[in-house]
Amino acid sequence: MSTLATSLHLFPNNPFVRTKSVLPTFSTTITSASSSSYPINSNVSLSSIAPLEAILFDIDGTLCDSDPLHYYAFRDMLQEIGFNDGSPIDEEFFINNISGKHNEELCSVLLPDWEFEKAMKFMVDKEALFRRLAAEQLEPISGLNNVCKWVEDLGLKRAAVTNAPRSNAELLISMLKLEDFFEVIVLAEECARPKPFPDPYLKALNALKVSPNHTFVFEDSVSGIKAANGAGMPAVGMATRNPEQMLLDAGASLVIQDYNDPKLWENLQEMVQQKLPISSK
Structure with a gap:
């Protein structure tokens, strides 16, 4: 694995250092409604x-x-293959394009030019990296x-x-x-x-x-x-x-x-x- 950039302010504690540590803060930079209010969405009633x-x-x-660990795994592995011209993905990209999606869908989202089998192998390797991180920091x-x-x-x-x-x-x-x-x-x-x-x-x-x-x-x-x-x-x-x-x-x-x-x-x-x-x- 390549060495992760340490300058990103979103995750000051790099989980690729193989020591027990506190899970890093994953603070959102996207504007959202006040956390003190809990409005009801009228589309679906409870x-x-x-x-x-x-x-x-x-x-x-x-x-x-677990999202910070998924983020780290994707950021490092995508940077290693030259995704986004080698620039690491940021938190906003992860939230908007990766979070909550199934791996088969992510193959077409992140690696549309790859053969499906190769893209799925990338996802399998990413999940293995995630599990190594989760075993230490979840x-x-x-x-x-x-x-x-x-x-x-x-x-x-x-x-x-x-x-x-x-x-x-x-x-x-x-x-x-x-x-x-x-x-x-x-x-x-x-x-x-x-x-x-x-x-x-x-x-x-x-x-x-x-x-x-x-x-x-x-x-x-x-x-x-x-x-x-x-x-x-x-x-x-x-x-x-x-x-x-x-x-x-x-x-x-x-x-x-x-x-x-x-x-x-x-x-x-x-x-x-x-x-x-x-x-x-």
């Missing part, structure tokens, strides 16, 4: 889900803060354990639904110690179409034998929110790395910063105790 029966979770960026989203306990205490059904390859999904779930939490794990690579198509979420609903009318989704990406909405479910957007307004524009019904967000817990309690819809009030 009011129809009461009584709540199930919650579906994306993995990358939703269970764990951190759960703040409050994840609390929301998982809440789900278990209520006896809600739950599934993980991801565009990530099996090896990534298994590693992340194992590192987060959620092997016994999820009843079902749905991989987009085993569906006819990945997110943003609804197929993975429809498969999860079928496996859990629940109605989309009583289920909602935690998602952090535009493609994931569109997939959830397409399957007939509202989505709570996780503004882990992607701008809040981007998630709202994609169709998120509510955007939160992490699982400790007071607005999330206020609404969850209301849904369970009073069977009220999530609201921005």
Whole structure:
């Protein structure tokens, strides 16, 4: 691997140094709505889900803060092959062109002139690099354990639904110690179409034998929110790395910063105790 440039202010701690370190800050530079407000997107309402029966979770960026590691892996490997005339991709490019997309789609987005088999080999190598980084630096989203306990205490059904390859999904779930939490794990690579198509979420609903009318989704990406909405479910957007307004524009019904967000817990309690819809009030 080539030596990464260290001048980028977005990631002051280079994860390619093979030491245990704090996951670098991945601060967005894209203008977004105020993080103190949580407007409701009128396209999809959460009011129809009461009584709540199930919650579906994306993995990358939703269970764990993995986007910085994906970014590093793509930035280094793309620079090595001379992508963008050898200039490293920046955070804005990653958010707008890579985040949330399936590897087969990324082959045409990033490497349109390559033969598909060669482009997929690049993606496989990138995922292997990501797993090496994740094994050293992966951190759960703040409050994840609390929301998982809440789900278990209520006896809600739950599934993980991801565009990530099996090896990534298994590693992340194992590192987060959620092997016994999820009843079902749905991989987009085993569906006819990945997110943003609804197929993975429809498969999860079928496996859990629940109605989309009583289920909602935690998602952090535009493609994931569109997939959830397409399957007939509202989505709570996780503004882990992607701008809040981007998630709202994609169709998120509510955007939160992490699982400790007071607005999330206020609404969850209301849904369970009073069977009220999530609201921005």
